[in-house]
Amino acid sequence: MSSLSDAQPAATGKMPMGLVRAWRLVSFIVRFAASLLLTFLGLLAITFFIGRIVPIDPVLAVVGDRAPRAVYEAARLKMGLDQPQIVQFIQYVGAVLSGDLGLSVSSGRPVVQDLAEVFPATLEMATLGIAIGVLLGVPMGVEAAAHRNSFGDQIIRVVGLAGYAVPAFWLGLVGLALFYARLQWVAGPGRLDVFYDGIVEPVTGLLLVDSLLAGETEIFWNAVSHILLPAAILGFFSLAYISRMTRSLMLDQLGQEYVTTARVKGVSERLVIWRHAFRPILVPLITVIGLSYASLIEGSVMIETIFSWPGIGNYLTTALLNADMAAVLGATLVIGGVFIAINKVCDGLYRVFDPRSR
Amino acid sequence: MTTLSHWLTDDSPASRLQARLGRWYRMGLALWRNRLAMLGVAIVLALVILAVAAPYIASHDPLVQDLTRRLLPPSGDNWMGTDELGRDIWSRVVFGARITLVIVAMVAVLTAPIGLLLGAISGYLGGWIDRLIMGVTDIFLSMPKLILALALVAALGPGIENAGIAIAITSWPAYTRIARAETLTFKNAEFIAAMRLQGASTARIIFAHVLPLCLSSMIVRVTLDMAGIILTAAGLGFIGLGAQPPLPEWGAMIARGRSFILDQWWVATMPGFAIVIVSLGFCLLGDGLRDVLDPKSGDRH
Amino acid sequence: MTKPLLEVENLRVTFPTSRGDVDVVAGISFSLGRERLGIVGESGSGKSMTGRSILRLIRPPGRVRADLFRFDGQNLLDLSERQMRAIRGARISMVMQDPKFALNPVMTVGEQIAEALRAHGNLPRREVSARVLDMLAAVRITDPKRVASLYPHEVSGGMGQRVMIAMMLIPEPDILIADEPTSALDVSVQAQVLDIIDEQVRQRGMGLMLISHDLALVSHYCDRVIVMNAGRIVETLDSGQLGAASHPYTRALIEAVPRLDETRDWLPTLPRAGGEVA
Numbered sequence: 023m024s025s026l027s028d029a030q031p032a033a034t035g036k037m038p039m040g041l042v043r044a045w046r047l048v049s050f051i052v053r054f055a056a057s058l059l060l061t062f063l064g065l066l067a068i069t070f071f072i073g074r075i076v077p078i079d080p081v082l083a084v085v086g087d088r089a090p091r092a093v094y095e096a097a098r099l100k101m102g103l104d105q106p107q108i109v110q111f112i113q114y115v116g117a118v119l120s121g122d123l124g125l126s127v128s129s130g131r132p133v134v135q136d137l138a139e140v141f142p143a144t145l146e147m148a149t150l151g152i153a154i155g156v157l158l159g160v161p162m163g164v165e166a167a168a169h170r171n172s173f174g175d176q177i178i179r180v181v182g183l184a185g186y187a188v189p190a191f192w193l194g195l196v197g198l199a200l201f202y203a204r205l206q207w208v209a210g211p212g213r214l215d216v217f218y219d220g221i222v223e224p225v226t227g228l229l230l231v232d233s234l235l236a237g238e239t240e241i242f243w244n245a246v247s248h249i250l251l252p253a254a255i256l257g258f259f260s261l262a263y264i265s266r267m268t269r270s271l272m273l274d275q276l277g278q279e280y281v282t283t284a285r286v287k288g289v290s291e292r293l294v295i296w297r298h299a300f301r302p303i304l305v306p307l308i309t310v311i312g313l314s315y316a317s318l319i320e321g322s323v324m325i326e327t328i329f330s331w332p333g334i335g336n337y338l339t340t341a342l343l344n345a346d347m348a349a350v351l352g353a354t355l356v357i358g359g360v361f362i363a364i365n366k367v368c369d370g371l372y373r374v375f376d377p378r379s380r
Numbered sequence: 381m382t383t384l385s386h387w388l389t390d391d392s393p394a395s396r397l398q399a400r401l402g403r404w405y406r407m408g409l410a411l412w413r414n415r416l417a418m419l420g421v422a423i424v425l426a427l428v429i430l431a432v433a434a435p436y437i438a439s440h441d442p443l444v445q446d447l448t449r450r451l452l453p454p455s456g457d458n459w460m461g462t463d464e465l466g467r468d469i470w471s472r473v474v475f476g477a478r479i480t481l482v483i484v485a486m487v488a489v490l491t492a493p494i495g496l497l498l499g500a501i502s503g504y505l506g507g508w509i510d511r512l513i514m515g516v517t518d519i520f521l522s523m524p525k526l527i528l529a530l531a532l533v534a535a536l537g538p539g540i541e542n543a544g545i546a547i548a549i550t551s552w553p554a555y556t557r558i559a560r561a562e563t564l565t566f567k568n569a570e571f572i573a574a575m576r577l578q579g580a581s582t583a584r585i586i587f588a589h590v591l592p593l594c595l596s597s598m599i600v601r602v603t604l605d606m607a608g609i610i611l612t613a614a615g616l617g618f619i620g621l622g623a624q625p626p627l628p629e630w631g632a633m634i635a636r637g638r639s640f641i642l643d644q645w646w647v648a649t650m651p652g653f654a655i656v657i658v659s660l661g662f663c664l665l666g667d668g669l670r671d672v673l674d675p676k677s678g679d680r681h
Numbered sequence: 682m683t684k685p686l687l688e689v690e691n692l693r694v695t696f697p698t699s700r701g702d703v704d705v706v707a708g709i710s711f712s713l714g715r716e717r718l719g720i721v722g723e724s725g726s727g728k729s730m731t732g733r734s735i736l737r738l739i740r741p742p743g744r745v746r747a748d749l750f751r752f753d754g755q756n757l758l759d760l761s762e763r764q765m766r767a768i769r770g771a772r773i774s775m776v777m778q779d780p781k782f783a784l785n786p787v788m789t790v791g792e793q794i795a796e797a798l799r800a801h802g803n804l805p806r807r808e809v810s811a812r813v814l815d816m817l818a819a820v821r822i823t824d825p826k827r828v829a830s831l832y833p834h835e836v837s838g839g840m841g842q843r844v845m846i847a848m849m850l851i852p853e854p855d856i857l858i859a860d861e862p863t864s865a866l867d868v869s870v871q872a873q874v875l876d877i878i879d880e881q882v883r884q885r886g887m888g889l890m891l892i893s894h895d896l897a898l899v900s901h902y903c904d905r906v907i908v909m910n911a912g913r914i915v916e917t918l919d920s921g922q923l924g925a926a927s928h929p930y931t932r933a934l935i936e937a938v939p940r941l942d943e944t945r946d947w948l949p950t951l952p953r954a955g956g957e958v959a
Binding site: 278279280282283284285286287288289290291293297298301302 | 736738762766767768769770771774775777778779782783784785786787788796797800801845848849852
Binding site for chain 1: 515516518519520522523524525526527528530531532534535536537607608611614615618619620621631634637638641642645648649652655656659660663664
């Protein structure tokens with residue numbers, strides 16, 4: 023951080039500008055990578071810690087509670103549970119790095135394998151959700167700020183508040199009752215109607231893409247009608263957050279002196295808003311969108327439970343109820359890892375691309 | 381009356397008391413004029429009253445089952461209908477206010493002082509202590525809160541206390557950040573230097589001068605966070621990791637109503653409205669308080 | 682003197698506060714031709730609001746009223762927003778106070794100057810960039826090509842203010858308002874920037890309204906000086922006749938300026954209350 027601001031052009035006047043920028047970029051990337059690694063390590067420490075405080079005996083979970091003493095002891099040694107905690111933690115980190123998240127008690131398969139299968143479903147839904155959130159939320163926020171205190175602004179503010187006050191799982195239930203059961207506008211829980219299941223060979227794991235690749239338009243539209251409601255609900259939360267942040271960023275901009283300068287020049291109000299006020303917020307807005315995307319992946323846990331959506335959130339809650347700790351921690355690690363990565367990358371992008379911070 | 385309000389809003393108060401009362405008067409007035417904030421105040425007050433006077437407000441015993449009266453729609457006798465065990469939903473919602481209030485209070489009491497203290501220490505002392513505290517804080521801040529709370533409750537075991545602890549563990553870092561930022565803004569101010577010259581100890585400066593100054597932005601942030609805490613707690617209850625049956629926790633009530641959502645919509649819908657209204661109340665109150673106490677961080681006028 | 686470009690009578694700018702409406706400009710009248718007019722006053726005297734109200738830049742809840750507010754035969758208060766836009770920049774322009782805040786941080790200097798030109802007509806791209814470079818050269822920027830490609834945070838304050846002047850003069854307006862154009866700059870470049878403004882205004886035969894708190898500076902660069910206090914005009918003087926100022930407030934302003942060849946034990950301060958000098 024400090025070298026970003028310390029290296030004023032005047033202080034490094036003898037170096038060419040390009041070299042100064044390159045040097046700053048390199049040192050920035052090094053620090054960025056270090057902070058990313060540290061955060062991941064922190065996440066691993068937390069999941070490791072959670073794994074230790076579980077009142078379930080991990081050895082019993084493997085050998086079963088009828089195992090003779092000798093078998094139990096052998097398994098305990100084999101799992102490295104006689105080692106000091108710090109050694110166990112290093113072994114744990116090593117195992118995770120090599121892609122070993124343990125065995126799921128309920129599916130009997132490696133957790134990694136399970137997660138690879140369910141993750142695309144989550145990604146598909148969250149991505150559609152963020153698309154809805156950005157496409158609606160950004161223009162809404164800009165409009166609200168441009169016509170501050172107008173009727174439209176009030177509505178957008180209420181929507182923004184609702185995003186903080188409405189429980190996602192409840193909205194999902196009410197949405198199902200209304201749009202699926204009563205109005206029959208959309209299909210019900212799950213990714214596809216039962217009789218379409220397993221027809222399309224998974225290539226990317228994203229059903230919307232795979233069905234189109236396979237030329238199965240009927241299945242594509244069925245998938246659309248299934249994903250629409252859960253994605254729209256995720257999209258609602260995303261647009262609530264994005265429009266609120268866009269509005270407040272824009273209000274801040276519209277109060278800036280250079281926006282007045284643009285008006286002094288006789289620039290039209292539309293250009294004042296989109297070129298002078300909106301362009302400077304693009305970079306912080308990317309961060310906002312990234313945060314929203316990360317929180318949708320996290321928030322999909324609740325929505326997937328409601329919509330029986332076979333994604334990582336559903337996997338996590340099922341594992342929670344079965345006390346399948348390896349699966350719980352694996353899913354936590356993956357969601358947490360994706361969350362952290364998106365967060366950090368957006369933060370990094372912000373620092374690299376904002377001309378003021380260069 | 382007018383002389384009193386003139387005395388209170390005098391531009392050059394004659395005494396410290398007059399200045400302080402004047403400030404409160406102006407803040408109170410600003411809050412009073414903000415209709416949405418007053419709505420928030422009313423909702424939060426209503427929640428407290430419901431929780432305290434639950435036995436007098438509820439029309440039925442929230443736990444008594446009556447299988448002859450199961451799944452009745454809202455009526456004069458059962459304002460919000462009855463659930464699958466014939467319990468009165470209105471009464472359960474009223475008693476549920478207690479659980480919500482307990483969790484909210486628990487999280488606030490656990491997190492705010494810790495965050496405040498850590499942040500003030502970090503900001504005031506600086507150096508390697510600052511770097512260490514903020515390093516840990518940043519790591520926690522980048523974590524997904526809901527997922528972490530889920531995993532923690534899974535490990536600790538379900539229940540209100542554990543849900544509260546799990547939420548608390550995931551929400552202290554934000555307060556540390558705020559308190560630190562606030563501390564940094566006046567760390568080098570003259571009055572702090574004056575205290576130091578008078579020989580005040582570091583601990584005394586932090587407790588007597590730094591902490592009180594961080595308080596207002598802290599109150600704003602805690603109030604704004606209440607909605608999120610309520611939603612997370614309800615989410616844990618919904619998944620089955622929060623308050624255990626037969627306790628009338630709102631999230632758990634929605635979970636039970638899930639099977640009847642198509643035909644007996646009121647079972648799941650009514651507690652949901654309670655959550656929405658209470659969360660909204662805290663949001664509105666927080667927004668209003670922010671405008672009054674901490675105007676620089678919010679929308680400008 | 683020829684017919685004035687701008688005539689203002691009984692201009693009021695009002696803002697609502699918790700203790701009732703406050704007139705930050707409380708009924709002032711003046712006119713401006715192709716001359717150099719200075720407005721002097723302490724901060725809060727309403728001088729900046731006067732400048733901004735001419736461009737109709739006072740945003741609600743602020744209100745502007747006047748018995749007469751005529752520019753080039755049109756009443757500014759009657760114009761639509763679209764008609765007003767055609768005046769802003771093209772006919773009346775304003776140099777803002779601090780280039781650090783008044784230039785858009787994410788647009789290059791060249792883009793921002795070109796925009797002032799493009800807002801008032803369609804010119805071929807080649808001509809626009811040629812005129813931008815000419816204009817930069819006219820405000821004594823030695824390497825216009827390089828400077829045009831810089832971002833505002835990459836130029837110094839003095840250069841930023843010259844960019845600002847270039848941007849405001851490129852559409853060739855009739856009136857230039859300069860609102861404290863040098864108060865954010867280092868003393869060493871202040872005179873340079875004012876000389877550039879002065880030179881350009883003379884060459885183009887424009888009207889200049891120089892708003893400042895610095896009486897000496899204004900009287901040096903202007904033909905006439907209006908002294909404002911608490912939203913009112915205290916006195917109007919020809920700049921050569923400052924010594925003849927009769928109003929006590931003006932006298933106090935003059936007294937407050939320290940001179941090199943004097944030894945004074947104390948500098949007089951301006952009594953604030955009510956704008957009256959005891």
